Amino acid sequence: xxxxxxxxxxxxxxxxxxxxxxxxxxxxxxxxxxxxxxxxxxxxxxxxxxxxxxxxxxxxxxxxxxxxxxxxxxxxxxxxxxxxxxxxxxxxxxxxxxxxxxxxxxxxxxxxxxxxxxxxxxxxxxxxxxxxxxxxxxxxxxxxxxxxxxxxxxxxxxxxxxxxxxxxxxxxxxxxxxxxxxxxxxxxxxxxxxxxxxxxxxxxxxxxxxxxxxxxxxxxxxxxxxxxxxxxxxxxxxxxxxxxxxxxxxxxxxxxxxxxxxxxxxxxxxxxx
Amino acid sequence: xxxxxxxxxxxxxxxxxxxxxxxxxxxxxxxxxxxxxxxxxxxxxxxxxxxxxxxxxxxxxxxxxxxxxxxxxxxxxxxxxxxxxxxxxxxxxxxxxxxxxxxxxxxxxxxxxxxxxxxxxxxxxxxxxxxxxxxxxxxxxxxxxxxxxxxxxxxxxxxxxxxxxxxxxxxxxxxxxxxxxxxxxxxxxxxxxxxxxxxxxxxxxxxxxxxxxxxxxxxxxxxxxxxxxxxxxxxxxxxxxxxxxxxxxxxxxxxxxxxxxxxxxxxxxxxxxxxxxxxxxxxxxxxxxxxxxxxxxxxxxxxxxxxxxxxxxxxxxxxxxxxxxxxxxxxxxxxxxxxxxxxxxxxxxxxxxxxxxxxxxx
Numbered sequence: 001x002x003x004x005x006x007x008x009x010x011x012x013x014x015x016x017x018x019x020x021x022x023x024x025x026x027x028x029x030x031x032x033x034x035x036x037x038x039x040x041x042x043x044x045x046x047x048x049x050x051x052x053x054x055x056x057x058x059x060x061x062x063x064x065x066x067x068x069x070x071x072x073x074x075x076x077x078x079x080x081x082x083x084x085x086x087x088x089x090x091x092x093x094x095x096x097x098x099x100x101x102x103x104x105x106x107x108x109x110x111x112x113x114x115x116x117x118x119x120x121x122x123x124x125x126x127x128x129x130x131x132x133x134x135x136x137x138x139x140x141x142x143x144x145x146x147x148x149x150x151x152x153x154x155x156x157x158x159x160x161x162x163x164x165x166x167x168x169x170x171x172x173x174x175x176x177x178x179x180x181x182x183x184x185x186x187x188x189x190x191x192x193x194x195x196x197x198x199x200x201x202x203x204x205x206x207x208x209x210x211x212x213x214x215x216x217x218x219x220x221x222x223x224x225x226x227x228x229x230x231x232x233x234x235x236x237x238x239x240x241x242x243x244x245x246x247x248x249x250x251x252x253x254x255x256x257x258x259x260x261x262x263x264x265x266x267x268x269x270x271x272x273x
Numbered sequence: 274x275x276x277x278x279x280x281x282x283x284x285x286x287x288x289x290x291x292x293x294x295x296x297x298x299x300x301x302x303x304x305x306x307x308x309x310x311x312x313x314x315x316x317x318x319x320x321x322x323x324x325x326x327x328x329x330x331x332x333x334x335x336x337x338x339x340x341x342x343x344x345x346x347x348x349x350x351x352x353x354x355x356x357x358x359x360x361x362x363x364x365x366x367x368x369x370x371x372x373x374x375x376x377x378x379x380x381x382x383x384x385x386x387x388x389x390x391x392x393x394x395x396x397x398x399x400x401x402x403x404x405x406x407x408x409x410x411x412x413x414x415x416x417x418x419x420x421x422x423x424x425x426x427x428x429x430x431x432x433x434x435x436x437x438x439x440x441x442x443x444x445x446x447x448x449x450x451x452x453x454x455x456x457x458x459x460x461x462x463x464x465x466x467x468x469x470x471x472x473x474x475x476x477x478x479x480x481x482x483x484x485x486x487x488x489x490x491x492x493x494x495x496x497x498x499x500x501x502x503x504x505x506x507x508x509x510x511x512x513x514x515x516x517x518x519x520x521x522x523x524x525x526x527x528x529x530x531x532x533x534x535x536x537x538x539x540x541x542x543x544x545x546x547x548x549x550x551x552x553x554x555x556x557x558x559x560x561x562x563x564x565x566x567x568x569x570x571x572x573x574x575x576x577x578x579x580x581x582x583x584x585x586x587x588x589x590x591x592x593x594x595x596x597x598x599x600x601x602x603x604x605x606x607x608x609x610x611x612x613x614x615x616x617x618x619x620x621x622x623x624x625x626x627x628x629x630x631x632x633x634x635x
Contacts, residue, residue, distance in 0.1 A: 049528045075531015082525035089521060090294065090576045099519050103531035107512045148526075155530070163525075 001077070001158040001187050002027050003048070007057035010043055010211075017043045019211040020057065025204070027158075030181070030188040032198040032219070035208035036232055041191040044208070045163050048189070050074050061159050075103025078159035079152035081145070083167065093139070093147050094132040097122055100154030122154040126180065142173030149180065162190035166197065195223055195236075196249040207231065220247050294575035301580055304573075308587035315591050316367060319598045320359040324606050327351045327359075336360070357492075363594055365491035365499070366611075369556045370566075370593025372503045372548045374585040375510065377563030379545040382517045382578065383538055384447040390564035391549040394454045394542075395431040397560075398461025400553040403427025404483050405465050409472045420483070421495065421554045428550035431457050436542065445538050485610030486559030488597055495555040502551045506544040507586065514579035517541075521576065560612050561619030562593060568626055 003025040010018040018040045025031035033041040046052040047059045050066055059066045061077040069077070079100070100122065101115045123129040126146050131139065136147060145165060152160055165181065166174040174194075178201050181188060192198045198205050199219045206216040207223070209231045215222045220238060228236040234251055241248035296304055320332045335355040376391035384393070392398070407423035438453035439445055469480055482489075510517070519527040520537055527534050552559075566589045567581065574580040593611070596618070600609045 046525075049525055051524065051528050051534065071528075071533035071536075072531040075529070078529070080525060080529025082523055082529055090571065091518075091522075095518075095577065096522070099515075099522065099526075099530060102515055102519055105515070152529075161529070 001062045002060075003031075003078075003159055003187060003189055004060040005044065005047070005057065006060070008044065008047060008054045008059060009056040010040075010047065010052055010054050017211050018047075018054070021208075021211070021213055022057075023206050023213060023216065025187060025189050027187050028185055029203035030190060030201055032202035032205040033189065033191040033208060034193075034195055034198050034205055034223070035214075039208040040211040041208055042163055043211075045161055045189070045191055048078060048161055049080055072103050075155065075157070077157055078161055079155035079157040080161045081148045081152050081163075081165055083163050089136065091136050092132065093128065093134050093136055094119065094123070096136055096147055097132075097150045097154050100151040100156075103155065103157075118156060119154050122150040125153060126150040140173075142169050142176065145169065145173070145177055146180070149177070153184065158187055160184065160186040160188045162188065164191055164193055166192075166194065195228070199223060199238075199247055199249050223249060294571070294573060296573050298575075301574065305583060305587070308584065308591065311591050312367065312587055312594070315594045315598070316363050319363045319366070319594050320355060322598060322602060323354075323359060325351075325354055327355055331355070361493050361496055362488050362491040362597070365488045365496055365556060366593045366597040367590035368496065368499045368503055369488065369552045369559060370562055370589040370591070370596075371586045372499055372506075372552045372589075373559060373563040373593075374566035374570075374589030375503065375506060375582065376545040376548040376552075377567045378517075378578070378581055378585050379506075379510070379541045379548075380563075381567055382521050383541040383545070384451055385521060385523075386447070386451060387568070388564070389451070390561075391545060392458070392558070392560065392563070393451065394435045394546060394549075395457035395461060396428045396546060396549045397553050397558040398458045398465065399431025399434075400424040400428040400550065401465045401484055401558060402461050402468075403430075404554075404557070405468045405472075405480055408479055408483065409468055409476050424554035425498075425550055427461075428553055429546075431461060432546045432550065444535050445542065447538075450542075482610050483557045485612035486557035486615070487600075487608070487610050488556050489601070489608055491555070498551040499548070499555060502547045506548055507582070509540070509544065510578070510582045514577070514582055517578040518576070521578075557610070558612060559593070559615060561615040561623075562589060565615075565619045565622055566592060569622070572626075 003023075005021055005023045008018050008021045009016070021040070021044060023031075023044075033044060035041050043052060047054050048061075048066055050071060053067055058068075061074075064073070064077060066074050066077070098111060098115070098119050101111065101118065105111070105115070120129070123132055126149055128143065128146050128150060131143065131147075136144060139147065149165075160181070162181070165177055169177065174197070178197060181190075182201055190202075192202070202219050204217060205219045205222050207214045207227060214231060215227060223236075223238070225236045225238065228234055236249055236251050239248050239250055240246070317329055317332055320336075321327045321329050331351045332355055335352055338352075339356055373391050377389070380389040380391060380393055381387065383389070401424070403423040403426050404420050406427075407420045435450065435453045435457050436445065438457070439450040441449075465484070469477065472480060516527070516532050516537055519530045519532055520534065524534050527537070549563075566585050570581050570584045570588055574584050593615075596611055596614045600611050600614055603609070
């Protein structure tokens with residue numbers, strides 16, 4: 001299912017965070033949102049989460065405007081792998097994955113055998129059924145992200161939204177998770193910090209800077225050394241990976257612009273984070 | 274099991290840690306039955322025991338006579354003691370214990386802070402100001418309102434102030450809610466303290482009793498508002514426990530699961546305010562119940578609100594009925610405020626909880 005943003009503008013306390021952003025994420029593809037801190041990636045996702053309502057424009061999933069349909073319907077359209085995982089809870093892994101069924105259940109409706117089967121399948125597909133009786137808080141960071149991905153899968157929505165899914169994970173867990181996400185073949189919109197991940201895993205990327213989309217399209221075409229120098233203030237080169245033969249982004253160290261210069265223009269944007 | 278191939282390279286952490294809660298899931302129906310029995314039993318004992326002891330058989334007889342419509346015979350010996358004094362008192366203790374516990378559940382889910390209790394929103398301090406003003410300065414002015422009415426008005430005013438301070442463009446932020454609640458709470462305490470200093474000694478004991486909470490003067494008419502509030506909130510929470518679970522996982526999680534987070538938060542806020550305001554205005558500031566009971570319940574049955582809500586209701590009722598019984602029997606014939614006992618039991622429990630948590634989670 002297609003995800004579309006048309007002329008989305010958001011300002012918080014008078015400071016513009018998103019400025020008429022338009023974007024289309026194609027069905028079945030992974031679309032990466034990249035850009036510096038405070039560029040508006042997360043805010044755009046939060047519009048799709050139904051947490052921030054755009055002051056102008058609309059976000060659509062398929063033909064449904066996320067903010068026009070009931071909240072529960074939005075929960076059937078897109079699943080969110082959230083970053084606000086609360087560790088101070090006693091839920092078991094299975095409890096958490098079963099929450100994915102909430103948008104499909106009516107008030108007072110009990111968990112049906114169909115729901116249970118979907119939860120079983122999600123646990124198995126993500127490879128964490130062995131942990132289903134464990135407490136979420138006792139798992140490692142990588143395992144927790146898999147649990148949240150399983151919950152998103154149990155939600156059985158055509159669109160998957162991710163905000164920095166690999167945050168705080170070691171490199172093995174990062175690649176494992178991204179491989180898994182790619183295998184799901186869902187329409188995926190993901191905010192990513194690691195530009196090389198964007199090159200390796202995304203079918204398309206949108207580069208944001210100061211609340212606007214600077215460029216969008218194929219990763220190799222968008223993430224050119226010139227643009228990266230301009231937007232991030234780094235020196236980068238697109239090379240070929242010696243193991244995979246695929247495009248690979250490398251950065252030159254010790255040559256970045258001082259951060260005071262980089263952030264002077266976007267100080268307001270950081271507050272929105 | 275489904276057949277889709279799991280991804281390799283799974284690194285499993287630590288030894289298998291099983292669930293933390295004490296009562297297994299399948300024992301939940303039994304727990305409910307036992308707790309319901311405990312409510313009935315403690316209520317019966319609490320009605321029987323007092324300055325005049327009433328045999329349990331007579332408690333049953335009087336109650337039965339009032340509950341069966343045909344029999345209008347009111348010549349039973351203990352009728353007045355049981356029906357006019359003890360029953361409303363015990364019922365109010367039960368309703369207050371249950372209601373404050375449920376309000377605590379609501380607020381802990383709302384702000385995701387283990388220290389949240391029904392008085393977080395400055396409700397009790399607002400109610401105190403109203404009550405203390407009614408008890409001292411202006412009995413004539415608000416005579417029509419009564420102490421309970423004045424307390425209720427004070428409670429609502431403080432909630433309105435707190436919510437007004439905590440919201441921004443219609444969205445309620447839990448962090449700001451806590452700060453605004455604490456600030457308004459201190460403001461209310463300052464006003465109450467000042468009035469106490471100015472009060473004459475004869476009024477002080479009444480004020481003290483009110484501030485620490487008591488159900489000693491309960492009448493049937495006191496019961497109506499808290500009972501109705503409790504019934505409404507309970508009905509909603511029992512139907513909607515699943516969405517509370519999602520909210521405790523975080524704002525993004527809940528929104529992603531198709532929940533209108535702001536509306537749910539406002540609903541929880543309204544429920545907690547209504548429960549606390551109606552209870553505090555007739556029973557005073559009974560502390561610690563709303564903090565302690567939900568935590569104890571989560572230790573017993575785990576975090577799922579579909580279990581936490583009914584168990585908190587019953588356990589809260591049993592707890593406060595027993596505490597009220599204690600408060601009027603320990604130092605007979607004198608009565609002590611309930612709040613002294615809830616705090617005396619609650620504080621050590623809370624310290625134990627703190628130690629247990631720091632050991633288990635981090």
